[in-house]
Amino acid sequence: MPLVLVGTLLLIARMAEFGPFAAMSWWLVAAPFAAAVVWWSFADNSGWTQRRVMNKLERKKTDRREKAMDALGLRTGRERQATRSKQDAARRNSPPPAPPAAPPAEPPRRDPRL
Numbered sequence: 001m002p003l004v005l006v007g008t009l010l011l012i013a014r015m016a017e018f019g020p021f022a023a024m025s026w027w028l029v030a031a032p033f034a035a036a037v038v039w040w041s042f043a044d045n046s047g048w049t050q051r052r053v054m055n056k057l058e059r060k061k062t063d064r065r066e067k068a069m070d071a072l073g074l075r076t077g078r079e080r081q082a083t084r085s086k087q088d089a090a091r092r093n094s095p096p097p098a099p100p101a102a103p104p105a106e107p108p109r110r111d112p113r114l
Contacts (some may be wrong), residue, residue, distance in 0.1 A: 003032045003033070006032045007036065010024070010029045010032065014026070053103050
């Protein structure tokens with residue numbers, strides 16, 4: 001898409017005879033359009049475009065499913081397992097708990113009979 005935008009800007013500048021673009025060769029103006037065609041043919045033939053579309057659809061499907069599960073108040077077993085494993089890892093990596101502090105010493109009591 002950026003190649004098409006650059007080509008369009010060059011074409012407009014050439015047609016309007018704006019500054020140095022007035023003397024620019026038409027081959028230089030057409031070059032970004034040709035590069036865009038080459039790029040699109042490569043992307044389509046290599047399967048890159050189709051993989052991006054499939055990944056996008058899969059991500060949408062996953063997000064839609066998670067949203068529905070959250071709306072129902074359900075969590076999947078995988079989510080529970082992931083949460084549990086994160087908690088276990090945090091527990092293993094954390095330092096051992098400190099022993100509880102001793103309560104403050106009580107002041108000596110006076111005998112009420114004195």
